[in-house]
Amino acid sequence: MSLIRIDVAAGSRSYPVLVGPDLAGRLKSHLDDLGFPAHRVVVSSPHVWRLHGDRAASALAGRTPVLVRDGERSKHLRTVSRIYDGLIAAAADRGSGIVAIGGGVIGDMAGFAAATYLRGIAVAHVPTTLLAQVDSAIGGKTGVNLPQGKNLVGAFHQPAAVLVDPSFLATLSGREFRAGLYEVLKYAMASSLSLFEHLQKNADTIARHRHAAALLPVIEQCCRIKAGIVTEDEREQGVRRVLNFGHTAGHAFEAVTRYARFRHGEAVAWGMLVACHLAHLRGRLDPGDRDAFGRLLFGVGTLPTIGDLRTSDVLDAIGRDKKVVEGRLNFVLPVGIGRVEIVQDVTTDELRAALVAAGCINS
Numbered sequence: 257m258s259l260i261r262i263d264v265a266a267g268s269r270s271y272p273v274l275v276g277p278d279l280a281g282r283l284k285s286h287l288d289d290l291g292f293p294a295h296r297v298v299v300s301s302p303h304v305w306r307l308h309g310d311r312a313a314s315a316l317a318g319r320t321p322v323l324v325r326d327g328e329r330s331k332h333l334r335t336v337s338r339i340y341d342g343l344i345a346a347a348a349d350r351g352s353g354i355v356a357i358g359g360g361v362i363g364d365m366a367g368f369a370a371a372t373y374l375r376g377i378a379v380a381h382v383p384t385t386l387l388a389q390v391d392s393a394i395g396g397k398t399g400v401n402l403p404q405g406k407n408l409v410g411a412f413h414q415p416a417a418v419l420v421d422p423s424f425l426a427t428l429s430g431r432e433f434r435a436g437l438y439e440v441l442k443y444a445m446a447s448s449l450s451l452f453e454h455l456q457k458n459a460d461t462i463a464r465h466r467h468a469a470a471l472l473p474v475i476e477q478c479c480r481i482k483a484g485i486v487t488e489d490e491r492e493q494g495v496r497r498v499l500n501f502g503h504t505a506g507h508a509f510e511a512v513t514r515y516a517r518f519r520h521g522e523a524v525a526w527g528m529l530v531a532c533h534l535a536h537l538r539g540r541l542d543p544g545d546r547d548a549f550g551r552l553l554f555g556v557g558t559l560p561t562i563g564d565l566r567t568s569d570v571l572d573a574i575g576r577d578k579k580v581v582e583g584r585l586n587f588v589l590p591v592g593i594g595r596v597e598i599v600q601d602v603t604t605d606e607l608r609a610a611l612v613a614a615g616c617i618n619s
């Protein structure tokens with residue numbers, strides 16, 4: 257299978273996203289070809305490195321990797337500090353580059369370290385979870401959590417390259433894989449009827465077998481959508497906001513359950529259902545399209561239950577979301593399959609009705 261190259265032309269930097277099934281074993285030659293700095297520091301996690309370090313070793317350029325823990329609970333400034341220690345120990349200077357090999361947490365932390373170390377050095381992302389491959393590795397958002405909330409500290413720092421190899425995904429747990437698949441459904445419902453139809457036919461095979469041949473076209477299409485959107489709107493002032501479909505309610509579900517019950521994608525899955533019901537209640541989405549989305553979503557697998565959450569907690573958390581601008585609640589709502597609109601006038605009563613209709617609260 258040949259290598260696919262997708263270019264991101266963001267205002268601050270242009271860079272390639274390479275997608276191919278045997279990238280992992282040839283990281284050095286790809287990075288060399290792309291002119292990535294020869295002085296490289298790999299940042300990964302013990303878990304990812306145990307599974308894939310042998311194959312990815314060519315990225316090391318003779319150095320030991322900086323291994324820091326991943327998972328949401330490790331995504332804080334102390335871990336970033338350990339990455340700085342590793343950079344200093346490797347004598348990294350302004351001409352050095354970080355190669356981040358891991359899921360979205362490693363990518364966000366290593367990206368933030370790259371944005372800030374010596375006021376900014378190069379980073380290449382090698383994403384190893386489905387979520388990171390289709391979403392977080394592209395677009396330059398980096399950052400960490402504070403005890404007060406998620407992603408409260410960060411920077412925009414576009415990578416120099418993104419190398420996507422679906423064969424990493426073979427070792428993901430079923431749950432992590434499905435969590436990423438919900439973000440794939442997000443792209444389909446928010447911006448691609450053809451992807452939606454493709455998933456209607458193939459989601460089951462993709463989720464069960466994860467064959468590179470079935471995964472590659474789906475990952476490629478998501479990367480193309482994200483690359484196109486980031487090219488148009490690097491700093492999320494316009495069209496990039498459509499990628500927040502499902503995230504207004506989704507973030508609230510994560511926060512109310514203290515990030516312990518849902519994987520991010522699972523909370524977004526419930527959030528997308530809420531948005532579909534909301535759109536339908538406002539007369540903007542055909543019930544047939546709403547139900548087609550629901551069937552596709554539940555066809556992927558069962559989601560952690562949600563109906564026990566307290567209505568007031570959920571409504572308060574939605575009200576605190578970053579997407580509240582000047583007191584008005586921003587919502588990305590589908591108006592058909594592959595099309596969304598952004599509305600700013602959702603009332604609490606409408607929201608409550610949609611939460612009930614989606615089965616997220618009782619009344």
Ligand SMILES: NC(=O)c1ccc[n+]([C@@H]2O[C@H](COP(=O)([O-])OP(=O)(O)OC[C@H]3O[C@@H](n4cnc5c(N)ncnc54)[C@H](O)[C@@H]3O)[C@@H](O)[C@H]2O)c1
Pocket residue numbers: 301303304307326327328331358359360361362364384385386387388391392393394395396397398407424425426427428429432520
């Ligand atoms: N920067 C952005 O634009 C952006 C977009 C979406 C999400 N994010 C961030 O991404 C993070 C979530 O990323 P995630 O879901 O990848 O989580 P993660 O990085 O914590 O990875 C999840 C788990 O999968 C393991 N793992 C990683 N690769 C593996 C592999 N190939 N095989 C087996 N296990 C593997 C990790 O060790 C970890 O335990 C969140 O912090 C979120 O805020 C950022």
Ligand SMILES: [Zn+2]
Pocket residue numbers: 439503520524
């Ligand atoms: Zn997301």
